[in-house]
Amino acid sequence: RAAVVVVMVLFMATIAARLALAFMAAAPAGARPRALLEDGELPVVTILVPLFKEAEALPGLAAALGELDYPAEKLDIKLLLEERDHVTIAEARRLNREGRFDLVLVPPSAPQTKPKACNFALPTARGDLLVIYDAEDEPEPAQLRIAAETFAAAGPELACVQARLNFYNADENWLTRLFALEYCLWFDHVLPALDRLGAPVPLGGTSNIFRTDALIEAGGWDPFNVTEDADLGLRLARRGWRTHMIDATTFEEANCRLPNWLSQRSRWMKGFMQTWLVHRRGPVTMQGWKRALSLDLLIGGTVIAALLNPLLWAASLFEQVTGASAAGLVPAPFGDAAVLSLAVGNLALMGLAAYAPARRGLWHLSPAAILAPVYWLMMSAAAYVALWQLVARPHFWEKTRHGISAGAPARRRQALRSLGFD
Incomplete structure (x- = not known):
């Protein structure tokens, strides 16, 4: 009984934390200080782009990197290619006729x-700053300049800045609309509120710009964690470093097919499980409520809420249909609170999802929020797949397919034309 009560309290606290952070992010805040830099004053930036079976996405990436408002001589662009991925290697060599990219062949070894x-x-990084981009990314042209100027105005405690993420195909179908609402909530509300609080910021999987020396001192990335980004954000905070959000966006391809979405989401859920377990073992070195907010409510709590959500629905439906109560497992006050939390929490989060695109003015996405409870049940399915994989295949990286949206072929043709490949 005690364990059930603890889990339910965590479920309720997770919902309350997201609501509180969203309200905090809505409050006016001053602009992040920047030191305006001339081109000659800008630092060298290393761009790492890890690729695996991404030949179709490469033209769009090459075109997007060519649009960056940053001196070409100060970009150290490295395409990281798996040695056995011959198709992607061939496409990278074809597109690299001007020699803008370093092609780094990663030898086969576990884990891949x-x-x-x-x-x-x-x-091999030459830059004072280092950024990660994914194959399908389209960063806003000013993003690296904004990052460099943010670092120039900050003290040595700033180790990383995180750009906001969103999608260029948000309107494609019901799934992409829900995915876009989720990203609006996370990157435009939750993470900026954590930054404002000075709490650890779980990084997104792309568009995190680091001080290279801090990244090396932190030990780089955990190769066995399948959400290495969230883990690294917590490790930076544990060392006393800060992460700031910057007002620049990278646009990605939203998963538009349910099986592909499920594979990606189960990997994220498994990575959150790994991150929570790793940072909760051994001596507690990142004390306080801010750590608990990021680690226990937003990482651990996300997993617990996803696992518990269908059970609460089932218990509520069972009680409504049979008139029986689950009080044998949960003391009556907590059982009633759980049902109330399920109802009020779902309504509150639906409202939050509908409000999430306010910052971007994407109000046409808000009606999709009515399907949010279905989306959360899909997350629950992914969480149970992740729980099984955590035991059976803990370090297996489920590959997300890119370039499958309806507009992908046209985007590829346009990118190739812009690169001079007619």
């Missing part, structure tokens, strides 16, 4: 993960 590839290339 994105963080392992990044660690392999880290010693």
Whole structure:
């Protein structure tokens, strides 16, 4: 009974934390200080792009990197290619006719993960700053300049800045709309509120710009963690470093097919499980409620809420249909509170999802929030897959397919034309 009560309290606290952070992010805040830099004053930036079976996405990536508002001579761009991925290697060589990219061939070894590839290339980085981009990314042109100027205005405690993430195909179908609402909530509300509080910021999987020396001192990425980004954000905080959000966006391809979404989401859930378990073992070195907010409510709590959500629905339906109560497992006050939390929490989070795109003015996405309870049940399915994989295949990296949206072929043709490949 005690364990059930603890889990239910965590479920309720997770919902309350997201609501509180969203309200905090809505409050006016001053602009992040920046020191305006001339081109000659900008630092060299290393761009790492880990790739695996991404030949179709490469033209768009190459075109997007060419649009960056940053001196070309100060970009150290490295495409990280798995040595046996001959198709992607061939496409990278074809597109690299001007020699803008360094092609880094990562030798086969276990685990075959994105963080392992990044660690392999880290010693070769020439930049004072280092950023990760994914194959389908389209960063806003000013993003690196904004990051460099933010670092220039900050003290040595700033180790990382995180750009906001969103999607260029948010309107494709019901799944992409819900995915976009989730990203609006997370990157435009929750993470900025954590930054404002000075709490640890679980990094997104792309568009995190680091001070290279701090990244090396922190030990790089955990090659065995399948959400190495969230883990690294917590490790930076544990060392006393800060992460700031910057007002620049990278646009990605939202998963538009349910099986692909499920594979990606189960990997994220498994990574959150790994991150929570790793940071909760041994001596507690990042004390206080801010640590608990990021680690226990937003990482551990996300997993617990996803696992518990269908059970609460089942218990509520069972009680409604049979008139029986689950009080044998949960003391009556907590049982009633759980049902109330399920109802009020779902309504509150639906409202929050509908409000989430306010910052971007994407109100046309808000009606999709009515399907949010269905989306959360999909997350629950992914969480149970992740729980099984945590035991059976803990370090297996489920590959997310890119370039499958309806507009992908046209985007690829446009990118190739812009690169001079007619």
